[in-house]
Amino acid sequence: xxxxxxxxxxxxxxxxxxxxxxxxxxxxxxxxxxxxxxxxxxxxxxxxxxxxxxxxxxxxxxxxxxxxxxxxxxxxxxxxxxxxxxxxxxxxxxxxxxxxxxxxxxxxxxxxxxxxxxxxxxxxxxxxxxxxxxxxxxxxxxxxxxxxxxxxxxxxxxxxxxxxxxxxxxxxxxxxxxxxxxx
Amino acid sequence: xxxxxxxxxxxxxxxxxxxxxxxxxxxxxxxxxxxxxxxxxxxxxxxxxxxxxxxxxxxxxxxxxxxxxxxxxxxxxxxxxxxxxxxxxxxxxxxxxxxxxxxxxxxxxxxxxxxxxxxxxxxxxxxxxxxxxxxxxxxxxxxxxxxxxxxxxxxxxxxxxxxxxxxxxxxxxxxxxxxxxxxxxxxxxxxxxxxxxxxxxxxxxxxxxxxxxxxxxxxxxxxxxxxxxxxxxxxxxxxxxxxxxxxxxxxxxxxxxxxxxxxxxxxxxxxxxxxxxxxxxxxxxxxxxxxxxxxxxxxxxxxxxxxxxxxxxxxxxxxxxxxxxxxxxxxxxxxxxxxxxxxxxxxxxxxxxxx
Numbered sequence: 280x281x282x283x284x285x286x287x288x289x290x291x292x293x294x295x296x297x298x299x300x301x302x303x304x305x306x307x308x309x310x311x312x313x314x315x316x317x318x319x320x321x322x323x324x325x326x327x328x329x330x331x332x333x334x335x336x337x338x339x340x341x342x343x344x345x346x347x348x349x350x351x352x353x354x355x356x357x358x359x360x361x362x363x364x365x366x367x368x369x370x371x372x373x374x375x376x377x378x379x380x381x382x383x384x385x386x387x388x389x390x391x392x393x394x395x396x397x398x399x400x401x402x403x404x405x406x407x408x409x410x411x412x413x414x415x416x417x418x419x420x421x422x423x424x425x426x427x428x429x430x431x432x433x434x435x436x437x438x439x440x441x442x443x444x445x446x447x448x449x450x451x452x453x454x455x456x457x458x459x460x461x462x
Numbered sequence: 463x464x465x466x467x468x469x470x471x472x473x474x475x476x477x478x479x480x481x482x483x484x485x486x487x488x489x490x491x492x493x494x495x496x497x498x499x500x501x502x503x504x505x506x507x508x509x510x511x512x513x514x515x516x517x518x519x520x521x522x523x524x525x526x527x528x529x530x531x532x533x534x535x536x537x538x539x540x541x542x543x544x545x546x547x548x549x550x551x552x553x554x555x556x557x558x559x560x561x562x563x564x565x566x567x568x569x570x571x572x573x574x575x576x577x578x579x580x581x582x583x584x585x586x587x588x589x590x591x592x593x594x595x596x597x598x599x600x601x602x603x604x605x606x607x608x609x610x611x612x613x614x615x616x617x618x619x620x621x622x623x624x625x626x627x628x629x630x631x632x633x634x635x636x637x638x639x640x641x642x643x644x645x646x647x648x649x650x651x652x653x654x655x656x657x658x659x660x661x662x663x664x665x666x667x668x669x670x671x672x673x674x675x676x677x678x679x680x681x682x683x684x685x686x687x688x689x690x691x692x693x694x695x696x697x698x699x700x701x702x703x704x705x706x707x708x709x710x711x712x713x714x715x716x717x718x719x720x721x722x723x724x725x726x727x728x729x730x731x732x733x734x735x736x737x738x739x740x741x742x743x744x745x746x747x748x749x750x751x752x753x754x755x756x757x758x759x760x761x762x763x764x765x766x767x768x769x770x771x772x773x774x775x776x777x778x779x780x781x782x783x784x785x786x787x788x789x790x791x792x793x794x795x796x797x798x799x800x801x802x803x804x805x806x807x808x809x810x811x812x813x814x815x816x817x
Contacts, residue, residue: 308505315473322669322683329646361714368480370470374487374494381491381498397506416504417511422472441468447503 295335298344299328306348309382313356313375315367317419323359327352346383353379392455400450408443415440467497471504568593568600568610583610596629598636603655623655628668638663646671652682662689697796697807699748700740702771707734707782710768719792724815727785734782737771739794739810745769749809751793758783763797785816 310327311320330351331338338347353375360369370378404412414425426436466483469475475483486493568579572589585591586607591600602608606622616637617624628636628647636647638654640661645654651666663672664687671681672688682688704716704725713730716723719737727733739748748764750771756762759781760773768774771794773781795809 304509305502305505308501308508312471312501312504315470325669361712367473368475368477370480370484370487374484377487377491377494378498378501381494382501385495385498385502393502394506394509397503397510401510412507413511415511416507419508422474437472437474440472441465444468444500444503447507448499451503 291335295332299331299348302345302348303328305345306352309349310352310356312378313353313369314360315369319359319363323352323356326359327355330355343383343386345386346379349379349382393451396451396454397447399454400447403450404443404446408439411436411439412443464496467500470497471500579610581611584608585610593629597627598629599627601625619654619656619661621656623653623657625651625653627651644672660689662687697745698742699794699796699808699810700742702792702794702810702812703738703740704730705736705738705770705780706732707736707780708732710736710738710780712738719812719814721812722815723812724817725785726817727787728817733784735785736774736780736783737792739764739769739771741769741796745796745807747797749793749795749797751791753791754793769794785814787816790814790816 306327307320307324310323311317314320314323327348331348334351338344357372401409401412411425411429414420414428415422420428422436422440423433425440426433429436431439466475466479466486469479470483483493483497487497567581568583568591570577570579570583570585570589570591572587579585579591584607585602587602588604588606589602591602591608591610592598600608600617601624603623606624607620608622608624609618609620611618616639619638619640624638626638626647628651638645638647640654640656645652645663647668647670651668652670653664653666655662663670663682665682665684667684669681669683701718703718704713705711706713713732713735716725716730718740739750741748746765748769748771750757750760750762750764752758752772757772764770764773766774768780770780771792772783775781791811791813793809793811796807
């Protein structure tokens, strides 16, 4: 490999790493949304990651990386579902395409504003609520396990999380509107 | 309806609720927009609520909710982590492209001592290797001989066995090469053994992609084993499956075909079909038959993969077949090379009912 080619390859690797590191958690969430099965989703995430790297030359930098990655993941997940039947009811391809389009539109040009707004909203959540959120999303536990860990009932945990999420959604709307951004 | 979003995202929605949500999403763009916003909230919460970022292979820093740091408190951490990320990216790029570099890719642990290994090190005998900065471990058997080329993500097993626990690899696959093939790892636990003239890989968890000396790849899941070169088993037919003649993909629900299976043409995504014969062992040719006769457009002998019972062209095109309603008997038998020769292994005969 000559000097120019080597430096180009290094730049490509750095670019991929930066983009993938930034968006990997959102991609993982998307894949879990598509499959609803933790183990299947983890396999799909790994396969998608590999494909993204292998096909990084196909990526058009003019497009958002996450939108491209979501498209690759959707294809991977459909192939995976063909090979391994899921017992869980899943959304149709048409419904998933509608959500993917909505995500692409919502993310266009937003940057980190929503993440920063969420940080401000999370600061206002009392400690018990933060613990519930940490169990559900930080540790990725299902509702029943969250209830066990929180020494509470499934119904109580479901209602508490529902309230917390409604508060966060409301807070996000207000903070983003205050900052002059689209809620 | 909006509560259905959360029930779906929490994995609590039943089939009727999923159907209702599906219908709403297809009908109402506002519903798709609402669910998209909630998905974004979930993704951000997952990022923000992670307890141990370093163990999850994420480079992005996240404040601990339990410790409740304010924004000002974790911003220096963010800056430090971004710096580390930048340094890591530079290190990684250099590692992938530089033939030799002095930094340690692996730590060797043996007899209670640890030692940083340089690129191209050769490790022999029982030992454990760890990759700094991630939860990847490789244990060598007493007869193992393992070379560690520069870059850290490729191992060359020359003899003996290794058991690997590999952390999820971001971007760059982790590869174990043996004299007979390769194992490309996607984040998993597995064992690779070189024994005489063959190598074997057994997966404990996760997925790997293996390829023999001929480069033909195959994915291995949990508890699956691959061996190269192929074990000297007699040729045999494993199964038949219905495929789409346009692209060779299996038809869901018809992979494999079972004896007596009822197939409703109206339910299939296409009527341009063929039947792929899945084989094991050294198959030179297949004798094929449809309802006791050579299939249409075929002389009843197939000599090349992908072993389509109703034939395929040398350029890869697959003959389309639309079965007529009624009972059909599909047969395939491995033979030495001509339809008249004796079978070289057991065949398979399956009857299907087409409606």
